[in-house]
Amino acid sequence: MRATVLIALLLLGACKEEVAELPAPVEITAEAAGFYCQMELIEHDGPKGQIHLDGMPAPLFFSQVRDALAYLHMPEQSHAFTVAYVQDMSGATWQAPGPWIPVTEALYVIGSDRRGGMDAPELVPFSDAAAAQAFIARHGGSLRRFDEIGTADVLEAAPAPETMEETDLAQRLRRLTNEGN
Template sequence: MKTSFLVLALLALTACKEDVAQRPAPVEITAEAAGFYCQMGLLEHDGPKGQIHLDGMPAPLFFSQVRDAVAYLHMPEQSHAVTVTYVQDMSGATWDAPGKWITAQEAIYVIGSTARGGMDAPEFVPFSDAAGALAFIDRHGGMMRRFEEITPAMALSATLPTDIAPAPSSDMSNRLRALGQYKGN
């Protein structure tokens, strides 16, 4: 019995390692990188950016704003298998020098703040820790949301409502899993 349990545990760990090993690393922004929607150079825009890696594509799709990346994931027309989505962590970073890349699912977002993204539209500001998000809310307003709490209405509307009600959970994780290769990271 103990041997069977150990074998199953090792198989599970091996599968986890393979999932992480297959996930592409974030790609740093270069002068040639352009936003998927605007086709403008990303380095011309302040604020956090996003990148989405699609299965079978050699390079990620870059987004001038995090909210644009989240909107892309919510679009009904989006049918490609998403391998991983990264956003820039604003914990300890500045608007003109966003932080390291973290997965979109691990980020805590401030939405409904006064912050405007790279395309001068309302932004979803990602943080790796709640303390950073709360400090940002103290200065710029807004509220915290986890990735799975962001609804299509929040991501796809032209403006964010100022009284965003708590979302129980959107179907984002299930939708991405249905698209294929998404591993939940």
């Protein structure tokens, strides 16, 4: 009888699914820098992202949510990600984004007039659909779930501002091109 109970306990233990605990979001410190720009995150307004990679001790931080989602869409990354987080803008301000939420649980406003920390179009994350709809009423855009965001939504080049003035460098390059013809 004792052997039967022991075998049953061993079998139950073998059947038990082990659930790995996901890394918790890491708060932004003064030393935190954006993965792509290597600039201090606290200098940028708007929501940010962080991605925890398998086998890496610290997350990668992103100055914009769009940059974090672009990273997730790139097939050439060397590590699988274990979890990614974005800052919830439900009840938050552009200068003080809200708490971290899992990237897959957020609703995203795409195509609004708000620009992210690197002055590119932003995908604005919300945990609350009503807050997202209120944001759309003020700033435009459309609402999508994480699995509805395609590669083109995050990897397309940001359009140049219509009011961009020609810089000195642009003028010199134009002259060089015209002189070469």
